Amino acid sequence: MAIIITDECINCGACEPECPNTAIYEGGVEWTWGGGTELQSVELEDGSSIPGDEEQEPVSDEFYYIVPDKCTECIGFHEEPQCAAVCPVDCCVDDPDYRETEEELTAKKEWLHDE
Numbered sequence: 001m002a003i004i005i006t007d008e009c010i011n012c013g014a015c016e017p018e019c020p021n022t023a024i025y026e027g028g029v030e031w032t033w034g035g036g037t038e039l040q041s042v043e044l045e046d047g048s049s050i051p052g053d054e055e056q057e058p059v060s061d062e063f064y065y066i067v068p069d070k071c072t073e074c075i076g077f078h079e080e081p082q083c084a085a086v087c088p089v090d091c092c093v094d095d096p097d098y099r100e101t102e103e104e105l106t107a108k109k110e111w112l113h114d115e
Contacts, residue, residue: 005024009064024065033050034053
């Protein structure tokens with residue numbers, strides 16, 4: 001599963017630099033697939049393809065957010081999700097809408113980093 005930042009976030013920013021996949025962004029900031037990854041382009045569910053550096057709409061305008069399709073729960077990098085480990089208010093929690101096995105998270109990490 002991915003991690004989500006709840007609305008209890010105090011916008012301290014401690015989590016953002018800890019993410020090995022660059023999946024965490026400040027509220028209102030656009031994100032890219034290629035940022036922090038090796039992705040040059042991404043094939044979308046509809047079969048179309050977009051450049052890895054094409055900016056995407058923010059997930060949240062109010063507080064820091066995690067792009068679930070870039071979150072691997074730090075599998076292959078750390079023993080535990082680093083955002084949750086450094087969060088001073090414990091608002092980085094499991095996202096019930098994105099349940100993934102360790103194998104799926106490992107495959108996502110390998111895809112993101114072209115391994």
